[in-house]
Amino acid sequence: MNIFKNILVSLDTRDETHPALNWAEPLAKQANAQLTLVDVLPEHPWHVRVAVNDYPQVRETLLKEKRERAAKIVDQLQTRGFEASYVVLEGKTSTEVIRQAMRSAHDLVVRVAKGPHSRRPGRMGNTSFSLLRKCPTAVLVVPADVPPRYERILGAVDPVVPDAEHEGLNRQILETTSELAALHRAQFSILHAWNIWGAELLMPRHQHEDFREWDKRPRQWVENAMQKLLAPFDLGCDDDRVSLEMGDPVEVIPRFVAREDIDLLVLGAVGRSGLSGWVMGNTAEIILHHVRCGVLALKPSSFRSPVPDH
Numbered sequence: 001m002n003i004f005k006n007i008l009v010s011l012d013t014r015d016e017t018h019p020a021l022n023w024a025e026p027l028a029k030q031a032n033a034q035l036t037l038v039d040v041l042p043e044h045p046w047h048v049r050v051a052v053n054d055y056p057q058v059r060e061t062l063l064k065e066k067r068e069r070a071a072k073i074v075d076q077l078q079t080r081g082f083e084a085s086y087v088v089l090e091g092k093t094s095t096e097v098i099r100q101a102m103r104s105a106h107d108l109v110v111r112v113a114k115g116p117h118s119r120r121p122g123r124m125g126n127t128s129f130s131l132l133r134k135c136p137t138a139v140l141v142v143p144a145d146v147p148p149r150y151e152r153i154l155g156a157v158d159p160v161v162p163d164a165e166h167e168g169l170n171r172q173i174l175e176t177t178s179e180l181a182a183l184h185r186a187q188f189s190i191l192h193a194w195n196i197w198g199a200e201l202l203m204p205r206h207q208h209e210d211f212r213e214w215d216k217r218p219r220q221w222v223e224n225a226m227q228k229l230l231a232p233f234d235l236g237c238d239d240d241r242v243s244l245e246m247g248d249p250v251e252v253i254p255r256f257v258a259r260e261d262i263d264l265l266v267l268g269a270v271g272r273s274g275l276s277g278w279v280m281g282n283t284a285e286i287i288l289h290h291v292r293c294g295v296l297a298l299k300p301s302s303f304r305s306p307v308p309d310h
Contacts, residue, residue: 005033008106010097013069023148024110030183037086040093094130098307110140136305142294149263150184156267159229165300169268193252254290269297
């Protein structure tokens, strides 16, 4: 099994609860993985540094407190049989977490979607958003108010994009979804949401029967592409665990997650290069704002983080 073995959990030791750690523990337990906790003391604004007397000493005290709290959590984990350690860093949280992930070859980063101190509107905080966009490893973003559960796992694939990056990512999604389901003795589903470009304009102008006849060819093409993707995994379009649903993915996937009571959604974070570096696909970003479950974002093997490693 190639499931995660070196998990990095990003948390703030000031918080009373740690949802990211709560979700990481079952993964580490089932996979016999190592847990590393990372907490980051951010840089304070210049006016704070100027106004506070003995600022360097105050900062050292804050670092000491973070180390003490992290050590206490690690002691509790080790008492329960986990292989665990911690590191406390300084700087911008997302940047330092990404550097730690690259430096120590972590294969998964776990972070709460939005912490209690976040001022960003919506369900995603700045740190989790940056990790999804820039971290080269898989990233598991978990809701703060939903307890960890791995009973129903959904892999969302897109088999109709004919390039090597997408094909590799689709296989990775299928492998990870099936392996996690086997690890947790869970049910898994595979979903592809597909659409005909301009269908919302065409449908009102055609009889329903005419439109159904007109869309047979693209539907068959989608089924063939899905069948080709699924075949190496002993799955097919006629399998009860496989769903092809017509519609916009940003609507179909959250609706499927809610209807089927999905605990974990596995999807691909497809990168594209540009002035801002590698970023998540827009579809995945929108979906993350509309589901209340854990979301595991996998990266293509060609992904390169724009964050320097030093």
